[in-house]
Amino acid sequence: MNRTDILNQIQKNVERLSASDLPEYKYIPLHQKPSPSVHSLREVMLLLRKVIFPGFFGSEQEAQVDSIQYYTGVYLEKIYDLLQEQIYNGLCFEVDRCCDSKDRASRIAIDFINKIPHIKYLLSTDVKAILDGDPAAKSLSEIIFCYPAVHAILHQRVAHELLKLGVPVLPRIITEMAHSETGIDIHPGAQIGEYFSIDHGTGIVVGQTAIIGNHVRLYQGVTLGAKNFTLDEEGLPIDVPRxxxxxxxxxxxxxxxILGRITIGKGSVIGGNIWLTHSVPPNSKVLQTRAVEDK
Incomplete structure (x- = not known):
C-alpha cells in the first residue's frame, strides 16, 4: 500500500475510535478529569519505605543517628507535597465538580502524615512475626530488605489508612502496585491486626471486607474470598460484608x-488445600487427610 492509502485507513479508525457515542463503546466513558499519577504514588511509597525502615533503602548517611531526624523531615515534607496533589486528583476522579477538594486534600494529607508512626509500629510487629515463624530467616534486616511479604503488607497498611480517610482510587492503585510486584493481592479495605505474617506469599488473595486478627499467619495461595454476591434490583453487586x-x-x-462471611475461631489451624465455607470454633484443626471423591 502507498502512504496515502495507509493514512486514509488510519483516519477511518481515528474517527471511529474517537467517537464516544457509538453503542459498542458505551461502557468506556470519556474521562475528562484529573487522574492520579502512578509514578508519583511509587515515589510516595519509596519515601515511606525510607521513613519506616531508615537506612535500608537510602544512603548510609541517612542511617546515621545524628542524620535520621533531618532526613525524616525532608522525606515527610516530600510525601506531603506529592500526596496532597494525588489525593486532590483522586477526589476529582469520579465527581462532576472538585469544589473545595484542594483544601480537603491538604487536610487529608496531613492526617495521613500523622498516621505514619502507627503504620511503622504495625510493620515492626509484622517483621517480628515473620522472623518468629520462619526458620530460614536469618535476621530482621534480611526480612525487611528481601521479603516480598513486607513490601505487600506495607502497601496494604498505607492504602488502608488512606481508605479510612476517605481517599478514593489511590488506595486501590497502591495495593495493585504491590500485587503486580509480589503476587500478593490484599484489598485496601481488609482490616489486619498486629503481628501479621505471610510466608512465601505468592497467590494470596484477601478480599475487601475480610477481618484478620492479631498473630495470624498465611501461607502461599491462601484465599480469603467471597462465596457469592448480593445483587440489587438492577443485578449489580452490593458492597456488604462477604x-x-x-x-x-x-x-x-x-x-x-476460606469463603464467605464465616469466622475462623481463635487459635485454629486450617490445613493446606482446604475448601471451607462454614465457621469453625476456637482451637479447631481442619485437615484433609484423604482425597474426597464425588459420589
Missing part, C-alpha cells in the same frame, strides 16, 4: 480457600 473473619493466633496453610 469475606471471612479470622480471629487471633490462626494459621492457614497453603492453597486453602
Amino acid at each position: 469475606h471471612p473473619i479470622i480471629e487471633d493466633y490462626v494459621t492457614i496453610y497453603s492453597n486453602a480457600s
Whole structure:
C-alpha cells in the first residue's frame, strides 16, 4: 500500500475510535478529569519505605543517628507535597465538580502524615512475626530488605489508612502496585491486626471486607474470598460484608480457600488445600487427610 492509502485507513479508525457515542463503546466513558499519577504514588511509597525502615533503602548517611531526624523531615515534607496533589486528583476522579477538594486534600494529607508512626509500629510487629515463624530467616534486616511479604503488607497498611480517610482510587492503585510486584493481592479495605505474617506469599488473595486478627499467619495461595454476591434490583453487586473473619493466633496453610462471611475461631489451624465455607470454633484443626471423591 502507498502512504496515502495507509493514512486514509488510519483516519477511518481515528474517527471511529474517537467517537464516544457509538453503542459498542458505551461502557468506556470519556474521562475528562484529573487522574492520579502512578509514578508519583511509587515515589510516595519509596519515601515511606525510607521513613519506616531508615537506612535500608537510602544512603548510609541517612542511617546515621545524628542524620535520621533531618532526613525524616525532608522525606515527610516530600510525601506531603506529592500526596496532597494525588489525593486532590483522586477526589476529582469520579465527581462532576472538585469544589473545595484542594483544601480537603491538604487536610487529608496531613492526617495521613500523622498516621505514619502507627503504620511503622504495625510493620515492626509484622517483621517480628515473620522472623518468629520462619526458620530460614536469618535476621530482621534480611526480612525487611528481601521479603516480598513486607513490601505487600506495607502497601496494604498505607492504602488502608488512606481508605479510612476517605481517599478514593489511590488506595486501590497502591495495593495493585504491590500485587503486580509480589503476587500478593490484599484489598485496601481488609482490616489486619498486629503481628501479621505471610510466608512465601505468592497467590494470596484477601478480599475487601475480610477481618484478620492479631498473630495470624498465611501461607502461599491462601484465599480469603467471597462465596457469592448480593445483587440489587438492577443485578449489580452490593458492597456488604462477604469475606471471612479470622480471629487471633490462626494459621492457614497453603492453597486453602476460606469463603464467605464465616469466622475462623481463635487459635485454629486450617490445613493446606482446604475448601471451607462454614465457621469453625476456637482451637479447631481442619485437615484433609484423604482425597474426597464425588459420589
